[in-house]
Amino acid sequence: MSLQDKNMPKSIIFDFGNVVAFFDHDSAWERLARERGLAADAMRRRLSERGFAGLLARYESGLTTSDGFRRDLEAMLEMELAEADLERAWGGIFRLNEAVAAILPRLKASGARLVLGSNTNEIHAKRFLHEYATTMSWFDAIVLSYEIGRLKPAVEFYAECEIAARATAGECLFIDDRIENVEGALRAGMTGLLYRDSAGLIEDLTNMGFDCGVSLK
Numbered sequence: 450m451s452l453q454d455k456n457m458p459k460s461i462i463f464d465f466g467n468v469v470a471f472f473d474h475d476s477a478w479e480r481l482a483r484e485r486g487l488a489a490d491a492m493r494r495r496l497s498e499r500g501f502a503g504l505l506a507r508y509e510s511g512l513t514t515s516d517g518f519r520r521d522l523e524a525m526l527e528m529e530l531a532e533a534d535l536e537r538a539w540g541g542i543f544r545l546n547e548a549v550a551a552i553l554p555r556l557k558a559s560g561a562r563l564v565l566g567s568n569t570n571e572i573h574a575k576r577f578l579h580e581y582a583t584t585m586s587w588f589d590a591i592v593l594s595y596e597i598g599r600l601k602p603a604v605e606f607y608a609e610c611e612i613a614a615r616a617t618a619g620e621c622l623f624i625d626d627r628i629e630n631v632e633g634a635l636r637a638g639m640t641g642l643l644y645r646d647s648a649g650l651i652e653d654l655t656n657m658g659f660d661c662g663v664s665l666k
Contacts, residue, residue: 457658458622458640460614461556462592464601465567467626468644469550469584470543470577480538485528492526499525508570511595515571540576545584548647552654553587555662563587566610566623568594568601568630590614601625602633611637622657624650 466472475493482489504525508518516532523530557563565588567574574593578585585591590613592606599605607618614621618638625631631641642653651661 458561458616459620460562460564460616460622462564462566462610462614462621462623462634462639463549463588464625464627464630464644465565465569465577466543468546468624468650469565470545470581472542472544474542476542477538480541481530481534484534484538496525501525505570506600509568509594510600511598518570518572536572536576540572543573543577543580545581546647549650550581550584552651552661552663553584555660556654557587559660561659562589562614562616564589564610564613565591566601566606566613567592570595601627601630602636604633604637607634607637607639611639 463469475489478492478496479489481487482492501522504513504518504521507513508515513521519530519532519535522535553563565585569577574595578591592609592613594600594606597606597609599609601607607623610623611618611621619640621634621639622642623631623634623639624642624644625634626644628643631643634641642650644650651663654661655663
């Protein structure tokens with residue numbers, strides 16, 4: 450099957466976290482706690498009780514700056530956080546998904562336009578765009594929630610991805626590890642794939658006609 454086939458997606462939109470790279474928020478709190486001789490469990494509990502989820506949503510929606518995020522985090526934790534300390538701990542939570550990174554050049558060679566579409570924030574984006582620059586270079590466009598002011602699964606996020614894909618919604622394949630985000634893509638008229646593991650994703654893509662360079666047994 451080629452990209453000229455009417456049923457073949459022309460653009461593939463990848464989520465970043467837990468698709469292109471794995472992440473663990475807890476590792477940030479463990480590092481900060483360890484450096485201060487504190488208990489990471491107590492730090493996580495305090496953040497949960499004091500509304501960290503809401504703070505993160507505001508930060509990833511672009512409604513607060515990195516400095517504002519740091520100051521609000523300081524208030525929640527009742528401790529001072531140097532900018533460098535926060536960037537090192539909060540930014541260092543990623544581990545590249547080597548299996549997915551390996552198929553990007555094959556998908557690109559097939560003629561597909563690759564887009565990264567991520568709910569993320571300035572500190573994380575700055576870190577992964579630099580640390581994984583080679584992997585990021587395979588993407589033709591990058592859509593980041595904090596830059597566009599919208600979080601998945603808001604319809605506006607998918608509209609921005611469609612623009613970046615230079616394709617109609619029906620010509621886009623959206624890959625994400627969260628079911629609500631895949632469902633959002635489906636509502637936007639895209640094809641959606643739920644990422645569960647790399648082997649399953651490669652099998653799904655291969656069955657759709659993409660050459661991932663991996664033989665299925």
